[in-house]
Structures are given as C-alpha cells and as structure tokens.
Amino acid sequence: MTDDTDRHNAKxxxxxxxxxxxxxxxxxxxxxxxxxxxxxxxxSSAAFGMIxxxxxxxxxxxxxxxxxxxxxxxxxxxxxxxxSDACQFYTMGEGFTWETQDKSRDIEMAQTAxxxxxxxxxxxxxxxVLLDEINIALRYDYIDVAExxxxxxxxxxxxxxxxxxGRNAKEELLEIADLATEMELLKHPxxxxxxxxxxVEY
Amino acid sequence: MTDDTDRHNAKxxxxxxxxxxxxxxxxxxxxxxxxxxxxxxxxSSAAFGMIxxxxxxxxxxxxxxxxxxxxxxxxxxxxxxxxSDACQFYTMGEGFTWETQDKSRDIEMAQTAxxxxxxxxxxxxxxxVLLDEINIALRYDYIDVAExxxxxxxxxxxxxxxxxxGRNAKEELLEIADLATEMELLKHPxxxxxxxxxxVEY
Numbered sequence: 140m141t142d143d144t145d146r147h148n149a150k151x152x153x154x155x156x157x158x159x160x161x162x163x164x165x166x167x168x169x170x171x172x173x174x175x176x177x178x179x180x181x182x183s184s185a186a187f188g189m190i191x192x193x194x195x196x197x198x199x200x201x202x203x204x205x206x207x208x209x210x211x212x213x214x215x216x217x218x219x220x221x222x223s224d225a226c227q228f229y230t231m232g233e234g235f236t237w238e239t240q241d242k243s244r245d246i247e248m249a250q251t252a253x254x255x256x257x258x259x260x261x262x263x264x265x266x267x268v269l270l271d272e273i274n275i276a277l278r279y280d281y282i283d284v285a286e287x288x289x290x291x292x293x294x295x296x297x298x299x300x301x302x303x304x305g306r307n308a309k310e311e312l313l314e315i316a317d318l319a320t321e322m323e324l325l326k327h328p329x330x331x332x333x334x335x336x337x338x339v340e341y
Numbered sequence: 342m343t344d345d346t347d348r349h350n351a352k353x354x355x356x357x358x359x360x361x362x363x364x365x366x367x368x369x370x371x372x373x374x375x376x377x378x379x380x381x382x383x384x385s386s387a388a389f390g391m392i393x394x395x396x397x398x399x400x401x402x403x404x405x406x407x408x409x410x411x412x413x414x415x416x417x418x419x420x421x422x423x424x425s426d427a428c429q430f431y432t433m434g435e436g437f438t439w440e441t442q443d444k445s446r447d448i449e450m451a452q453t454a455x456x457x458x459x460x461x462x463x464x465x466x467x468x469x470v471l472l473d474e475i476n477i478a479l480r481y482d483y484i485d486v487a488e489x490x491x492x493x494x495x496x497x498x499x500x501x502x503x504x505x506x507g508r509n510a511k512e513e514l515l516e517i518a519d520l521a522t523e524m525e526l527l528k529h530p531x532x533x534x535x536x537x538x539x540x541v542e543y
Contacts, residue, residue: 167536173541174527179523181384181390182383184389185382185387185390188388188393191416192416192419192539192541193415194419195416196539196540213395216397242346242353267540316527318382318529318541319527320381320382320524322524322525323522323523323524325523326521333369333371336370337395337398337400339394341394
C-alpha cells in the first residue's frame with residue numbers, strides 16, 4: 140500500500156514537472172477568436188460562462204444576439220439586472236428564421252447586428268465581444284463570411300477576444316480561429332419526449 | 342426576387358409547422374442527469390452557464406468542485422459575491438492530482454466532496470446541483486462509479502437536475518444520462534504558445 144502510494148506520488152510528481160515545463164513556454168497573451176460550434180448543447184452557455192468570467196474580472200464586455208432575440212433568456216435578464224455596467228447587451232434578431240418567415244427582414248436584422256458587432260469589437264474599452272448565433276446568419280449568407288473574416292484579421296484590436304457561436308461554423312471562420320470547440324450531441328432528452336426546461340435550455 | 346422571397350418564406354413556414362408539431366410532443370418535465378465530457382473546452386463553462394440560468398430563474402442551486410479547488414475562478418467569486426443566497430458553493434479538491442501528489446489525501450477529499458454532493462442532491466429545496474470535474478475523481482476510482490450511478494437512479498429527486506463535468510466520463514455514467522455532450526477540441530491556443538488568460542480560461 141505504501142509502495143503503491145509512493146509509486147503514485149512519484150508518477151504525479153513527474154507529470155507535474157512535465158506539465159510545468161510545458162506551461163512555462165506559454166507566455167503570450169493575446170485576444171483570441173473563439174468558435175463554439177456543433178450540434179450538441181452548450182455552445183451559447185459556455186460562451187456566456189466566459190462573459191461571466193469577464194464580468195468577475197471586471198473586464199468590460201458585450202453580447203450581440205444575432206438570432207435568438209425572440210426568447211427571453213435567463214442570461215440576458217441576469218446580465219441586464221445585475222451587470223449592465225460591465226456588459227452591454229444587444230438583441231438584434233427576432234427569433235429563428237423559421238419563426239419570422241421573412242427573409243428580407245432577417246437579412247436586414249443580421250446586417251444591423253453585424254454593424255453593432257463591429258462598433259463593439261473596435262471599441263478599445265471592451266475586452267470580449269460575444270456574437271451569439273452569428274454562425275446561423277453566416278450559414279444563410281445573411282452576412283458575408285469573407286467580410287467577417289477580413290474584419291477579425293485586420294481590425295480586431297490585438298487584445299480583444301471575440302467569441303462566435305452557432306452550429307455549422309463555416310470553414311473560413313474555423314481557419315482563422317485560435318480556439319475552436321465542437322459540441323457533439325451524445326444524448327438529448329427531447330428524444331424521449333422531455334420539453335425545454337428553465338435552467339437547462341433557457 | 343419576390344419569387345425567391347416567397348419560396349423562402351413558404352419553406353420556412355413549412356419548417357416552422359414541422360417544428361411546432363414536434364415540439365408539441367415534448368411535454369414532459371423532469372430532472373435531468375446531464376454530462377459534459379470530451380477533451381475540448383467549455384465543459385465547466387457551459388455547466389456554469391446553466392447555474393447562472395437557474396439563478397436568473399430563482400431556482401436554488403449548488404456547486405461542488407471536486408478537483409479544481411486550488412484555482413480561484415471568476416465564476417466562484419462572482420457567485421459568492423452576488424448570488425450566495427441562490428447558489429451554495431463548495432470547493433472540496435485542492436487542485437489537480439498532479440498538483441497534490443498525495444493519493445490518499447486526494448481520495449479523502451473526493452469522498453468528502455461526494456458526501457456533500459449527496460446531501461445537496463436529496464435536499465428538496467435545491468433544483469440543480471453541479472458536480473464540477475467529478476469525472477476526474479471517478480476516472481481514478483477515488484469515487485466508485487457504481488455508487489454514483491445507483492444514487493442518481495434511486496435517490497435523486499425526480500425534478501432535480503444534476504450536472505456532471507470532466508473529461509473521460511465513464512460509460513456507466515453516460516448510459517444513465519438524459520443529456521450528454523462531448524466537447525471536442527478542434528483548435529487550442531496553447532499549441533501556438535498562448536497562455537491561460539482571464540475571462541477565457543478562468
């Protein structure tokens with residue numbers, strides 16, 4: 140038992156030394172382009188988790204919701220009621236495209252949201268901008284992906300983080316991302332007849 | 342152009358009707374067992390996003406951190422400073438196992454955390470319990486997965502959500518999950534020498 144424990148501790152000490160050595164090479168700080176995509180859940184919640192981290196660190200931040208605007212989410216009400224000084228919040232879309240059934244209006248909304256997003260990204264006071272569900276607008280070509288990529292490469296301030304969420308992220312966007320995560324669906328309760336619930340889905 | 346718009350709108354109307362029909366069959370409400378696993382980022386942030394949703398909906402909730410305890414996270418300070426009435430927060434671990442290098446102490450901590458988790462889960466006032474990084478403790482067998490599975494199946498109140506995070510989720514746990522997401526790493530900035538940054542990683 141003592142031998143086993145010693146072996147474990149020696150192994151862990153070695154692992155720690157290796158990890159510390161690797162981490163010591165990670166010295167750069169920079170604003171990241173972060174993409175959350177995939178069919179699984181957690182794309183927006185993980186992004187909002189980062190927004191709450193920024194709020195906790197008193198880093199001014201902003202959210203633009205491109206699509207889900209019709210839905211009053213918990214995050215939105217919590218941020219607006221408690222942290223409106225730290226985090227600007229803009230809801231530009233009116234729901235999913237199959238809710239509005241009006242393509243020209245959807246395009247107009249997406250474009251307006253993108254104009255707001257650009258203003259926020261170049262604002263030197265803002266440290267993180269979340270473009271929630273922008274991938275949906277990009278997928279339907281309501282916003283031009285080439286324009287978004289060029290803007291992020293050329294005009295994003297060096298230290299600003301931009302987080303882009305939504306399924307079906309375009310390849311061009313993934314190419315310029317510093318950090319990209321695919322949320323893969325393993326199991327979903329809708330399949331067994333369970334509806335969207337407070338605290339979990341919204 | 343008008344024809345194209347009409348076609349789009351008709352297609353979306355059809356999509357909406359199909360979706361509404363499906364959603365109408367999702368009527369059940371129940372407490373879910375939710376697992377976030379995989380090597381990608383966002384497992385804990387997405388879970389904390391759900392905790393913030395619960396706080397927004399005034400659903401009492403609780404967090405037990407199994408492993409990351411050594412690290413002062415933004416979420417923890419934000420919850421403790423603003424929402425300690427709504428969300429109980431327990432940090433039981435002392436860092437990753439390669440930080441402590443003391444197996445017997447790690448086991449003791451994991452067991453203590455699991456005892457606290459059980460108390461919180463059976464508490465009828467609590468609607469969601471997040472067991473952050475419990476999968477690490479399960480993987481090293483610091484906690485018995487069969488015991489956790491049996492407890493969730495037999496003693497979890499019907500309406501309580503339990504969220505379990507950490508990479509390498511055990512198969513036995515995934516089997517009883519209602520909702521499981523694998524966060525898959527597509528790209529990580531550590532690879533290009535960028536260090537962990539406030540707002541993104543902690």
